[in-house]
Amino acid sequence: MRTGLSQHTSLRQDLRINPRLYQAMDMLYMPMIDLQQHLKQELLINPFLELLEPEEEEPQDQQTQEKNEKEEATKNEETDWEEILLNGFEVGGMREQYEEREYIEPVTVEIKDLDDHLREQLKLMELSPRQILLSEEFLGNIKDDGYLAASLEEILGSVNELLRAHAERTGPEPDVDEFGEEVEPETPSNQPPPEYYAMAEIEEMLLIIQRLDPPGVSARDLRECLLIQIRENGATDSLTYRLVDEAFPDLIAHRWNDLAKRFGVDPQGVQAAADKLAQYDPKPGLKYSGRDDGYVTPDLIVDKIDGRYHVFLNDTGYPRLRLSRSYQELARDKKKMTPENREFIATKMNSANWMIQALEQRRQTMLKVMNFIVDRQRDFFEKGIEHLRPLTLREVAEVINMHESTVSRVTNEKYVQTPRGVLPLKFFFSSALSTTSGEDASARSIRAKLQKMVAEEKPGSPLTDQQIVQLFQEQGIQIARRTVAKYRDQLGILPARMRKRV
Numbered sequence: 001m002r003t004g005l006s007q008h009t010s011l012r013q014d015l016r017i018n019p020r021l022y023q024a025m026d027m028l029y030m031p032m033i034d035l036q037q038h039l040k041q042e043l044l045i046n047p048f049l050e051l052l053e054p055e056e057e058e059p060q061d062q063q064t065q066e067k068n069e070k071e072e073a074t075k076n077e078e079t080d081w082e083e084i085l086l087n088g089f090e091v092g093g094m095r096e097q098y099e100e101r102e103y104i105e106p107v108t109v110e111i112k113d114l115d116d117h118l119r120e121q122l123k124l125m126e127l128s129p130r131q132i133l134l135s136e137e138f139l140g141n142i143k144d145d146g147y148l149a150a151s152l153e154e155i156l157g158s159v160n161e162l163l164r165a166h167a168e169r170t171g172p173e174p175d176v177d178e179f180g181e182e183v184e185p186e187t188p189s190n191q192p193p194p195e196y197y198a199m200a201e202i203e204e205m206l207l208i209i210q211r212l213d214p215p216g217v218s219a220r221d222l223r224e225c226l227l228i229q230i231r232e233n234g235a236t237d238s239l240t241y242r243l244v245d246e247a248f249p250d251l252i253a254h255r256w257n258d259l260a261k262r263f264g265v266d267p268q269g270v271q272a273a274a275d276k277l278a279q280y281d282p283k284p285g286l287k288y289s290g291r292d293d294g295y296v297t298p299d300l301i302v303d304k305i306d307g308r309y310h311v312f313l314n315d316t317g318y319p320r321l322r323l324s325r326s327y328q329e330l331a332r333d334k335k336k337m338t339p340e341n342r343e344f345i346a347t348k349m350n351s352a353n354w355m356i357q358a359l360e361q362r363r364q365t366m367l368k369v370m371n372f373i374v375d376r377q378r379d380f381f382e383k384g385i386e387h388l389r390p391l392t393l394r395e396v397a398e399v400i401n402m403h404e405s406t407v408s409r410v411t412n413e414k415y416v417q418t419p420r421g422v423l424p425l426k427f428f429f430s431s432a433l434s435t436t437s438g439e440d441a442s443a444r445s446i447r448a449k450l451q452k453m454v455a456e457e458k459p460g461s462p463l464t465d466q467q468i469v470q471l472f473q474e475q476g477i478q479i480a481r482r483t484v485a486k487y488r489d490q491l492g493i494l495p496a497r498m499r500k501r502v
Contacts (some may be wrong), residue, residue, distance in 0.1 A: 027362050027411040032297045032314070039321065039359075043094065048327045048352035049344075052320040079218040114146065114288040115139055116219070121212045134159055134197065134205045142209075146217040147225070148283025152202050160196045223248045229280045239263065239273040254498040267502040298417035299371050300425075302381070309381060311370045313363055314417070321348075321356055367411050368400045373428050380428075381419060386452070388445040391429050441477055447487045449475075454493055459501035 043049050112120075137159045141150040150158075192408050209218040215232040219225035221488060223244060228239045242263065243251045250259055251274060256267040263270070281287070302311040327345075373396070379387035393411070397404040411425035430444040453471060457463045463471070465484045472479045493499075 018371040027358055028365065028406065029412055031415075040440070042355055046348050046352050046355070048324050048348045049321050049355065052322045052323040053474060105155060110451040112288070113270055114142065114144065114285045117288045118142070118209070118212055120219065122209075125208070130195075130197070130201070131205060131208075133162075134201065135209065137162075138205060138209050142218055142283055142285070144289050145283040146214065146219070147283075148206075148218050148220050151220075152206065154197065156197060156199060156202050163196060166484050173277070214281070214287060222282060225282065225284065226277060226280055229284070233280075238276075239265065239269065240276045243270070243273055244277070252495075254500070256502055271502060274348055296415050296422055298415045298422055300366060300414070300416040301414055302370070302374055302418040304419055305383075309374050309378070311367055315363065321352075321359065323352055365400075365402070365406070365410055366414070368402075368427070369396055369407060370416060372396055372399050373425070379429055381397070384420075385448040386445050388428070388430070388442040388448075391444040392431075392433060393429065443487075445493060446472070446477065446479065450484065450487055454488075454499070457499075459499075462496040462499040464496045 007305045027035065027038070043051060097185045112464055118139055122132075127135065137155055138148070141148055141155060143149050144404055195250050206218065210216075212218075215229045216225040227241070230236065230238070230244065235241055245261055248260075248264065254265065256270050260267045298314050301314050303310055303312065327349075373391070374381070376391055376395075377389060379389065393407045397407045398408075411429070414423060414425045415422055427444075429441045449472075450468060453463060453468060465481050465488070468477060468484050469481050472484075488495075
């Protein structure tokens with residue numbers, strides 16, 4: 001075998017994606033807020049792009065401009081300058097015309113979370129330094145919903161480990177010899193060992209925190225959370241308290257008859273006592289949660305005008321771009337440019353042109369997708385969710401002559417404002433179930449019908465999954481019992497046995 005260097009020619013085909021194509025796909029994927037930030041960044045780094053102001057988009061006609069000039073002249077004639085000079089700018093509320101308002105930078109308001117709320121209450125108590133340290137350990141283990149995330153044994157081990165580590169860091173400096181090596185001290189240290197916590201202190205601090213607001217905080221499970229709130233409400237002698245305290249497994253299983261025999265009351269009394277639990281909060285900490293509300297800006301608007309649905313792009317939220325006129329004139333004067341400047345200007349000019357084209361392509365793609373959705377789901381807009389038709393990304397891609405992945409990017413994290421509320425574009429896509437009429441039914445509409453059936457059932461004889469299957473078959477919808485059970489779980493609907501009222 002011979003080794004060495006050699007050259008040869010060959011033909012082959014490679015599929016390479018231009019970096020700009022990656023950026024165009026990312027722009028399709030971006031929701032409204034992300035696109036706003038992206039375009040503002042492009043305005044900063046590319047001098048050939050400039051912001052198109054609203055008054056430049058819609059120039060006023062000559063008559064409107066002359067009318068505005070006449071109105072302004074009339075206002076100037078009616079102005080009483082002598083009165084203004086004597087009495088200041090408060091006359092007639094006209095101050096804004098003559099004095100520029102001071103701009104005040106908006107500031108964010110700090111919102112206290114559950115941890116801050118509990119810590120403020122603890123500061124009002126007379127706690128020892130050991131209790132303060134222990135309370136911090138508890139607060140660090142309370143979740144956003146108010147429940148204690150660690151067991152008492154884990155808290156005990158953690159706080160004692162903290163004491164041990166602190167004692168090691170603050171201990172006496174070791175003795176060293178003339179060579180800098182540690183040696184045994186001649187006299188033992190008089191520093192006392194740390195006083196570790198005992199389980200009794202942990203349990204005492206737990207009771208202190210459980211007496212704080214909101215009632216039920218620092219509970220270890222749902223049962224303890226409810227018991228704390230019932231005790232706080234002063235109803236410890238009620239049947240509701242006994243049900244939670246003595247028979248919680250049977251209570252959550254809705255075994256009304258067994259509970260009635262056990263406590264010597266009728267089943268209706270047991271149900272009435274259980275219904276009182278609805279006034280208590282199963283997750284008391286969420287009311288003080290520091291999570292911000294999520295606001296949605298719709299990318300598209302669907303409005304019904306003269307009996308027809310029209311689709312508009314909500315593009316008022318992000319800046320409109322155009323090529324900078326001053327830099328275009330600079331680019332035309334090629335005699336004054338060096339080769340380096342010419343290359344820089346050509347690169348930025350091409351990038352600016354491509355950005356404007358990609359932005360317009362994004363607008364047109366979104367309009368195509370939403371127009372097809374509106375045509376396909378017209379019954380939904382007219383009659384409601386029960387008439388939502390099945391739809392897949394592939395169907396949309398075939399109609400608008402685009403790839404399925406492109407449609408997926410367009411519909412990702414995008415919202416549309418419709419006469420039936422603000423909805424994500426993914427809402428309109430769902431799988432299909434066969435019917436006897438030959439038309440497919442949307443899985444989302446099936447869930448809506450199931451929810452309506454359960455809402456209209458008799459409390460004394462709730463519908464079983466098999467009975468729901470039969471009702472769907474009477475409507476011409478073929479569905480399996482396990483599918484009904486799956487949809488029922490997704491909707492948070494209990495089984496028939498647990499929905500029964502006596």
